[in-house]
Amino acid sequence: MKHLKCLFMMLFAVLAFASCDELTDDKDKEPTFSDYFQMKITNCERVGDNLQVNFTLKNISGENLPQVQLNGASAFDMCQDNLGNTYYSNISFGSNWMESVRTSMSKGETITGSFLITNFNASSKANKLNLIFECSCSALNFNGRGEIDKIKIQDNRILSNGICTNDLGLAYTLEKVQKKTINGKSVVDFTFSVQNNTGEDLQNFQISAGSFSSYPQDNTGKQYYNSEISFDGYTFKGAVFCKLLDSSSQQYTFRLYDVNSKATTFDFKLACSATDYPFGNGTVDFYDIPVSYLVN
CATH class of the missing domain: 2.60.40.10 (Immunoglobulins)
Structure with a gap:
């Protein structure tokens, strides 16, 4: 019986010592x-x-x-x-x-x-x-x-036959593509709209004709160095900007000049920015936009 009592006392001492060590370790532990x-x-x-x-x-x-x-x-x-x-x-x-x-x-x-x-x-x-x-x-x-x-990681991008948005809060819709002759030269107008679903008004929302990283290109490999963009389809500039209100949409027309008559599809990127808003990507990308949309 005496031996059993000593055994219990030794066990209690070991447990008490271990408990003190744990308290010391917790106290010394660096916060995360x-x-x-x-x-x-x-x-x-x-x-x-x-x-x-x-x-x-x-x-x-x-x-x-x-x-x-x-x-x-x-x-x-x-x-x-x-x-x-x-x-x-x-x-x-x-x-x-x-x-x-x-x-x-x-x-x-x-x-x-x-x-x-x-x-x-x-x-x-x-x-x-x-x-x-x-x-x-x-x-x-x-x-x-x-x-x-x-x-x-999720991947819901459109990487062919459509428009890949530059931000998860912006939705782009291709509305029409129209072929025209201006001053004896062939041009193509790509009309699209952008819907602001970011939850914020976008100040100085700007879309530029083209991007610094690439030039528009058709399926024959021809690149286009002359392009402009417009709100109304009449007044074209290198870039346009506006205040894009939350839940509102804005229509744009992107124009390519001197279009190859043998082209059947077009790829191009448009630079996009806004004041004090973090877009997920710097360009909105148009892939394989077909000539079947063209209206003479």
Whole structure:
């Protein structure tokens, strides 16, 4: 009986010692991003050549925070897809894309934001992402990394026979294609409309005739270096801009000059931008627009 009592006393001492070690370990443990913030991914989707990751961020620190800073992935700590490719990223809290953004957060407040990875791997096999970012907050004396792994990537792009939008909140519709003769030369007018579903009024919404990265091209391989764009189909310029109200639409006509009579389809990209709004891609892309739409 005495031996059993000694055994129990020894066991109690071991357990007490282990419990003290655990308390010490918890006390010495460095806080992590998830101790102060809760990030949820709401969408991860390809937009043109890029990948946009939308998220919500909740302050669970129990304090009002005058400044929270998030940085995208850097050369020292990069995002990675399931094929092993690594990427930098930019970030936005609703304005332009930046390497680093700052905001205040009240106790319990939830905000929305997005990461953007440009030139994401074109292979359809790249279908998951490990998102890496940095966070700092002086009020919490915190500076550390965040990571969310195996985010599923959606791909709803139109990559042939249609229009690939430059933003998930913009919807483009091809309305008609008309062939004309102006000053003895053949031109083609592509009339389309854009619907603003972003939830915001877009200030200085601009569409330019063409892009810096490519020239319009037909199926014979001919490239076109002379093009313009218009609101009304009469007054053509190199670029047009307006205030595109939320839930409203605007019609445009893009014109190519000196069109090859043997052309049957056309590909072209139009540069698109707006003040203080983070589009997922810099161009709206038109693919394989057929001559069957042409009306003489």
